[in-house]
Amino acid sequence: MTPFSELNLSSNLKKQLAALNFVTPTPVQDAAIPQAMEGKDVHATAQTGTGKTLSFLIPAIERLQKTQGKHPAVLVLVPTRELALQVEKQYRDLVGRYLPKAAVVIGGASEKGQISDLRGGARVVIATPGRLEDLLERRMLKIDKIEMLILDEADRMLDMGFVPAIRRIVSKIPKERQTLCFSATVDPAVAHLLAEVLRNPVRLSFGSTQKTSSSVKLIAYEVEQSQKAALIHRVVSNEAGQSLIFVGTKRRTEDVARKLERAGVSVAVMHGDRSQSQRNRALESFQKGRAQVLVATDVASRGIHCDNIAQVINYDLPKMAEDFIHRAGRTGRAGATGIAASFYTPIERREIARFERSLDLKIERIAIKENLVREQRGQMVDTAKLKFAGAPAPTRGKSGGRRNMPAGVYLEGESLQKYAAR
Structure with missing residues (x-):
């Protein structure tokens, strides 16, 4: 495979990839990046952990460096908040300081901060469909100048019932755009949606997406x-x-x-x-x-x-x-x-x-x-014996009861077993 250093990438991006110790592309990256950089629509399926995020961020970053403006040009749709934050971190690591930071549009986080990022000239929007639709309906965001649409984990978005929202969002994006879709699996319902949003896509598939990795x-x-x-x-x-x-x-x-x-x-x-x-x-x-x-x-x-x-x-x-x-x-x-x-x-x-x-x-x-619960209790008993061995004798109150005694101390025999079982 061609190392990242030999790909037709900007010097800034090559420098960042080297600093992050990205040397050789994974198979999905090796196949998808050149196709995407030629402006083609791409539909790639591969097992989790194969490097799909870099496969769409590198072409997106290269596109952004060749265009100007303060409007969002790249929209990344993801199914979960956690994935949105992961993608944003990867983007931030790759661009360093030479491109504006991405705006993350997700539920459960400060809306004020998200709107501030959007108004601050973010060229990349990474969003979950629900929160994005909310901002669109309230006219807090425009996506009529999007040049690249990326659907990450499209199969998961289908599972979570986001297909109607995705269709509504796509209807607000220019038809003349590039679309990249990455997923771990594909079924007829996913294929039907992708047929609507992709134009003559390059189809890439790596290994069985219905099997765990051999590792x-x-x-x-x-x-x-x-x-x-x-x-x-x-x-x-x-x-x-x-x-x-x-x-x-x-x-x-x-x-x-x-x-x-x-x-x-x-x-x-x-x-x-x-x-x-x-x-x-x-x-x-x-x-x-x-x-x-x-x-x-x-x-x-x-x-x-x-x-x-x-x-x-x-x-x-x-x-x-x-x-x-x-x-x-x-x-x-x-x-x-x-x-x-x-x-x-x-x-x-x-x-x-x-x-x-x-x-x-x-x-x-x-x-x-074996009885794991009994074994675990036995270990607790041994720990209790070690912990309390050699402790000073307790003082007794007028009633004859012990006082100033830490919980669990001075237990023996049956009492110690009861303590361990608590």
């Missing part, structure tokens, strides 16, 4: 529901790298995180009930390595990039086979190896078999037969 090892633990919490602690503790845990509900996400924190694990939490600032802080903490574990609902299954995710754990199985792929795609990225582990109860054996059958996968199954 990801698939494991499934059969475990009773009552032992999941003990198992998650064991699996996380046995991995030196970072772990991303997917949980089915917001409430259970908080519960899993709380139990891991009590066990001394540094945890960040993401789900739909958390404010955007809380979600941003959680993601930043995980990306910068301050949190060993990120516990999240499917809000994190796409749009989260972290090079150090050693394992993904499905605490609760996903409902859709496609979600299984996207969750697993958070690890083993850009040539690295990773583990995707799933917890399933005996009554969920058919679900694991369904994933294997529909995705043509082979998942290693491990049955957990």
